Amino acid sequence: MMVNLHHFHGGLVLDGHKSESLRRGLLQASLPQRLILPLRQHIGDYNKPLVKVGQRVLRGDIIAASSSLICAAVHASTSGIVSEIGQFPVAHPSGQADSCIVIDVDGDDKAAIADIVDPENLGPEELIQRISRAGIVGLGGAAFPTSPKLSRGKSHGVDTLIINGIECEPYITCDDMLMRNYAVDVIRGCGYLQKILAPRKTLIAIEDNKPEAISAMLQALAEHALENAEIVPVPTIYPAGGEKQLIQILTGQEVPYGKLAFDIGLLCQNVGTCAAITRALERNEPLISRIVTCTGDNVVEPGNWEVRLGTPVSHLLELAGGFRHGDDAYLVMGGPMMGFALSGANVPIVKSSNCILVMREETIPHSPGYHDECIRCGKCTEVCPARLLPQQLYWHARARAYERTQEYHLFDCIECGCCSAVCPSQIPLVQYYRAAKGEIRAAQKAQFKSDRARARFEFREHRLLLKKQQDEERRRLKREALQQKRKQAADSTAVPDLVQAALERVRERKKAEQEETR
Amino acid sequence: MLLAILTISLMAGLFGLILGYASIRFKVEGNPIVDQIDALLPQTQCGQCTYAGCRPYAEAIANGEAPINQCPPGGQATIVALADLLDTEVLELNAEHGEHLDVPLVAVIDEQTCIGCTLCIQACPVDAILGASKHMHTVIAAECTGCKLCLPPCPVDCIDMVPVRQTIDDWKWSNPLDHPQLVHDG
Numbered sequence: 019m020m021v022n023l024h025h026f027h028g029g030l031v032l033d034g035h036k037s038e039s040l041r042r043g044l045l046q047a048s049l050p051q052r053l054i055l056p057l058r059q060h061i062g063d064y065n066k067p068l069v070k071v072g073q074r075v076l077r078g079d080i081i082a083a084s085s086s087l088i089c090a091a092v093h094a095s096t097s098g099i100v101s102e103i104g105q106f107p108v109a110h111p112s113g114q115a116d117s118c119i120v121i122d123v124d125g126d127d128k129a130a131i132a133d134i135v136d137p138e139n140l141g142p143e144e145l146i147q148r149i150s151r152a153g154i155v156g157l158g159g160a161a162f163p164t165s166p167k168l169s170r171g172k173s174h175g176v177d178t179l180i181i182n183g184i185e186c187e188p189y190i191t192c193d194d195m196l197m198r199n200y201a202v203d204v205i206r207g208c209g210y211l212q213k214i215l216a217p218r219k220t221l222i223a224i225e226d227n228k229p230e231a232i233s234a235m236l237q238a239l240a241e242h243a244l245e246n247a248e249i250v251p252v253p254t255i256y257p258a259g260g261e262k263q264l265i266q267i268l269t270g271q272e273v274p275y276g277k278l279a280f281d282i283g284l285l286c287q288n289v290g291t292c293a294a295i296t297r298a299l300e301r302n303e304p305l306i307s308r309i310v311t312c313t314g315d316n317v318v319e320p321g322n323w324e325v326r327l328g329t330p331v332s333h334l335l336e337l338a339g340g341f342r343h344g345d346d347a348y349l350v351m352g353g354p355m356m357g358f359a360l361s362g363a364n365v366p367i368v369k370s371s372n373c374i375l376v377m378r379e380e381t382i383p384h385s386p387g388y389h390d391e392c393i394r395c396g397k398c399t400e401v402c403p404a405r406l407l408p409q410q411l412y413w414h415a416r417a418r419a420y421e422r423t424q425e426y427h428l429f430d431c432i433e434c435g436c437c438s439a440v441c442p443s444q445i446p447l448v449q450y451y452r453a454a455k456g457e458i459r460a461a462q463k464a465q466f467k468s469d470r471a472r473a474r475f476e477f478r479e480h481r482l483l484l485k486k487q488q489d490e491e492r493r494r495l496k497r498e499a500l501q502q503k504r505k506q507a508a509d510s511t512a513v514p515d516l517v518q519a520a521l522e523r524v525r526e527r528k529k530a531e532q533e534e535t536r
Numbered sequence: 537m538l539l540a541i542l543t544i545s546l547m548a549g550l551f552g553l554i555l556g557y558a559s560i561r562f563k564v565e566g567n568p569i570v571d572q573i574d575a576l577l578p579q580t581q582c583g584q585c586t587y588a589g590c591r592p593y594a595e596a597i598a599n600g601e602a603p604i605n606q607c608p609p610g611g612q613a614t615i616v617a618l619a620d621l622l623d624t625e626v627l628e629l630n631a632e633h634g635e636h637l638d639v640p641l642v643a644v645i646d647e648q649t650c651i652g653c654t655l656c657i658q659a660c661p662v663d664a665i666l667g668a669s670k671h672m673h674t675v676i677a678a679e680c681t682g683c684k685l686c687l688p689p690c691p692v693d694c695i696d697m698v699p700v701r702q703t704i705d706d707w708k709w710s711n712p713l714d715h716p717q718l719v720h721d722g
Contacts, residue, residue, distance in 0.1 A: 112707040389712070416713065449712050456708030468579035471681045474662040475581045475589055 021221060021250050024270040026263045028401040029255040030436050032188050032355075034227060039191045039313040039320040044199045046324050047337055049123050052101065053328030054366040055081065055092050056108045057117045060155040061162050062088035067119055073100045076130040078304055080153075081119055090163040090369070091153040094121060095306040095326035097128040109331075109351045109368055113361030121328070132302035142172060142214040145299065152298035153305045153369075157290030158182055158259070159352065161370035164291055170280060171215055177283035179217040180268060181208055181292060183224040183231065184252060184259030187353030190373040192309040193289050195322040197224070197231035200293045201238035207292025209244055210299055215285060220247040221268050222289075227254045256355065257434040261286050263403050275430065310367055312338040314376035316347045325367050331374055332363035343378055350375035355435040390443035398437035398447060404430050408437040412447055415454040420461070423454050431455075570598045576617045580609040581661035582683030584634045589661060597622070605629050609682075611636035639699040641682035643675045649694035656686035656695060 057065045065082035075081055075094040083091040098121040105115040137145065150165035181204070185193040197204060208220055222239075224232050235249050252258055252267055262273050264286065271282055279286055290308065297303040306327055313320035318339030325334060331349065341347045349360040351371055360374075367374075398408035407426055414422040428451060437447045573594035580590070585606035587593040596602035597618070604618040605627040612629060619626040629636060645656070645665075652670040664680045667673030675695075686695050 108704075110704055110707075111709065112704060114704050114707060116704050415711075418711075446712055449709065452709035453711035457711075460706075460708060464578075467681075468577075470679070471579040471581065471662050472574070472590070474664070474679060475579065476591075478661065478663050479589075 021248060021268060022270075023250070023252065024267055026258075026266040026403050027405045028403045028436060029257065029263070030401055030439060031254065032256050032439075034254070035189045035313070036191050036194070036227065039189070039311050039322055040194065042319070042321045044195050044309065044322050044324060045337070047326070047329060047334065049096055049125060049127065049326065050329045050333040051123055052330075053095055053098070053121045053123060053326065054106050054330060055095070055119045055121065055328040056106075056366065056368055057082045057092060057119065059092065059161060059327070059368040059370065060090040061160060062086065062090070064117070065089060065092055067103050067117075069100045069103075069119065071100055071103055074098070075100060075121060076128050078130040078132065078302075078306065080151075080304075081121075087166050088163055090155045090161075090165075091151065091304075092119070093153055093304040093306050095328050096121070096123055097126050098123040107361060107365050109360060109365045109371060111358040118366070134300075134302050137210065137299040140299075145210060145214050146172075148299055149295055151304070152294070154291060154294050154298060155305070155369050156288055157294060157308060157369065157372070158288035159356075159370055159372060161368075164287070164295070167285070168211070168214055171285040174280040175283060176215040176217045176280075176285045177219075178269065178285075179208070179211055179215055179220040180264060180284060180286040181211075181220065181222040181289060182259060182261070182264055182286050183222060183228075183235070183289040184264060185228070186225060186254070186256045186259035187355050187357075187373075188256075189313050189375055190311050190353050191313070192311045192322055192372050194228045194231050195311075196290055196293060196309050197228070198234050201231075201234040202242065203293040203296040204235065204289045205238040205242050205244060205247075205292075206300070207294070207296040208247060209242065210295055211287060211292065212244070212247075217285070218246065220244065222247065222249045223252050223258075223264055223268060224249060225254045225258060226251040256436070257403055257432070260403065260432050260434060262432070275427065305369060308367070308369065308371070310334065310371055311373040312376065313373065314347075314350075315381055316342050316378045317376040318342050327367060327369060329367045330363065331360065331365055331367065334367065334374060335363055335376070338376075341376065346379065348377045348379050350377065355439070356433060389441075389445040392443055392445060395442060397440045397442070401436040401440050403434060403436060404432055406431055408447055411454075412445065412450055415450040418454075418457070420454055420458050423451075424458065428454055428458070567595075567598060570594050572621055573597050573618065576610075576614060576621060577607060578610045578614060578681075580681040580683045582609060582681070582685060583661075584608050586633070603627060603630070606633045608634035608636050639702075641684075641697040642677050642680045642700050643682065643684070643686055644677075644696050644698050645673050645675055646694040646696065647672050647674065649692050651692055653691060655689035655691065659685045659689045661685060 057067065063084055063086035065084045067082050069075060069081045076097045077094060079094045080091050081094050100119060101122040102120040104118065106118040106120070107113065108116040108118065110116065146165050146168050149168065154164040155161040156164060183193055183197055208222065212220060222235065224235065232249060232251055239247060239249060250268065257263055258267060261279060265279060265284055266272055269284070273279055273282060294305050307324055308327065309322055310325045311322050312334050317335070321338060323334060323337060349363060350357040351360050352358060352373055354375060357373070357375060392409060392412060394409065396409065402408055410426050411423055411428055414426065431451050433448050433452065435448050438445065441447060574591050577590040577594060583589065585593045585602065587596055593602060593606070597604060604622065604624065605615050607614050608629060615629060616626055650673050652667060652672060654667065654669050656673060657665045657667060661683060662679055662681055664676045665673055665686060666676060682697065684697055
């Protein structure tokens, strides 16, 4: 089985900066003094806390969950005492606080008692249920809960399962490190995904700048004879790791506008997610840790650490030896292209945190202090992997003509940052698109609310009208009944009628008597 | 000559029949312009425009009885949208009708003070208050439009209007244009 590779439009060849964080092997991060676990570390609905302040929790205990379908439970990453439940700063571009559970770590790292069941004996539904209970989300960055994705893929039918080991953004090496160290877990995870989804074939895509990861994966694949699975080295072009771009490279197909990968029989999962699935199913370990790259030109010893979720970024920075140049640094969560600036080092590592980039202010990638005017060079259009017209989007976003931006398919923009990176005027194009998307979403939300208010207002009017009609009807009936009664009463007081009735009765009796005698 | 007159009148009659049929067959229910205006109004149902709700105001605008600048909750954005729809001049919001607030409000009942009189329930235009006679009332925050119509009838003054709490989901990326130092003109 050979896979013919295709190309996606545009893209960039970027400086990798990957070797810095790969010099040392995978390191185990020590436990911090306290863990801050946000109630929501995924895309979807909020969890509700299941623990109280002062309660003792063990490693792997579920501490927050929800009955919603699009949700992933949160587990205690180590043993300790719940010391606070409240608002704490989280890793979010807004720098705002969100609901979190704080655990004071006791250092014993005592695990909760687990009921280990051989996953080979479980059916697809039970496997999905166990994945759900382990709180697993897509570890590629989007953090979409894995179990609903698998359920939906299963009901749609999956032709090709794509395992994403691309990691195309510069500086980030956590998936590379994962594949070097846990290739067997990744391959076994693919096996469980095959069991759930029954795809015709499985493609494990890895960028060709990771030869060590590729050889480790090839070896693991050879040892665990996985049927119809193949490791596909892919040329290093940013953003090959984007879901739609990877699908195009591997299958030549484009996901149609407004549709998802399911709709063309595909399902993508990140390599980290596969490893997490193996851990959850075979060792009953929920998602309580992940590999995080800490790198950049302003950190003393870059590297990759296996970090418990909830660990503050400041703890990771200490492990990496602190800042190289003074106390001031620019912290980014994610990579230089798609990451966002952190408001401080007190925010916790969460399920979606793949990299902490530590830069000097003056070397911040693609974020100049000002920008010049667009000179209409068209370079952005050349590099756009979504085949959009970034320049048109920019003009309309700038003019706040949001309807026009939607006509130019603003929501197909994956915010990869290629256009901003090549812009000779250094226009922060993606920033304009994000702002436009935010305005459009807010307007949609307001429209939804006003439509609801209209429906409720109209229903109320209808209800009041109905009530008025009913009241009137009741009054009319009452009035009529009263009139009837009055009439009867008037009739009963009329003497001649009584006499008449008596005469009538007599007449009838006589008539009857006559007939009898006859 | 006669033939021409005959032909023309025959055609006129025929087209008349077609038009007459079409006007029955494709009859438009309701007044579409009122619907279009109503769709642009914020549906707060607050009555600050002096009409009994957004739809009555939309009808008044459509009939030319009311100017387009009487809706404080909609603010300038609604006025611009209405002017665009009706192809009229953009006006300033008429301050007589109230001020536009950037942050939406929600009613909150102080449940300790509430005596359960049901007056606010009767006043709420969107049925967003829950309760019964001599029982505590509460506001369904998600349905409240912040119209303040429940405030005047309350005999114990136990309803407060508070700004809607902004969560992390309400946050939006800022527009680079809002940071003028980022844009070099010229």
